[in-house]
Amino acid sequence: MSQSISVLKPQEISILQRFGLFIALAALVGLMLIPAPTGLPVAGQRMLALLVFSVILWMTEGVSYPVSAAIIASLMTFPIGTSPHAETVGKFYTTTEGLTMALGGFANTAWALLSAQHCFCPPP
Numbered sequence: 001m002s003q004s005i006s007v008l009k010p011q012e013i014s015i016l017q018r019f020g021l022f023i024a025l026a027a028l029v030g031l032m033l034i035p036a037p038t039g040l041p042v043a044g045q046r047m048l049a050l051l052v053f054s055v056i057l058w059m060t061e062g063v064s065y066p067v068s069a070a071i072i073a074s075l076m077t078f079p080i081g082t083s084p085h086a087e088t089v090g091k092f093y094t095t096t097e098g099l100t101m102a103l104g105g106f107a108n109t110a111w112a113l114l115s116a117q118h119c120f121c122p123p124p
Contacts, residue, residue, distance in 0.1 A: 016060040016062075017060060019060075020056065020057060021062035022062075023056055023062075027053055028050065028052070028053040031045070031048065032079070041083070041084075042083045042084050043086060047080070050072065050075055050079065053072075054068070057071070057072075076098065076102035079098075080093055080097070080098035080102070081093055082095075082098075083098075
């Protein structure tokens with residue numbers, strides 16, 4: 001009786017996957033360092049930089065999706081928490097406010113609406 005042993009080959013990792021996190025971090029730092037356009041608060045500029053970071057990270061698949069979610073949530077907390085307040089001059093957001101803003105979207109009740117829509121009106 002012959003037995004065959006299958007050997008798993010290691011996955012090929014592309015250049016983008018290997019360096020995706022570093023490319024995303026470079027874009028994040030670069031966009032945070034440029035001057036903010038007129039009318040855009042510092043917190044808004046930092047969130048746009050984080051958006052570009054997230055898109056690059058997801059497109060290159062530099063890290064897994066659960067890891068990217070943790071990175072993005074923590075990055076939302078600290079850059080917003082150290083930003084000047086948009087309405088009050090001389091006042092800064094706190095990291096507690098930054099964490100509240102970062103996790104506030106998960107407390108939204110819109111998920112119930114979308115779930116009900118999916119249950120009652122399934123796609124064709």
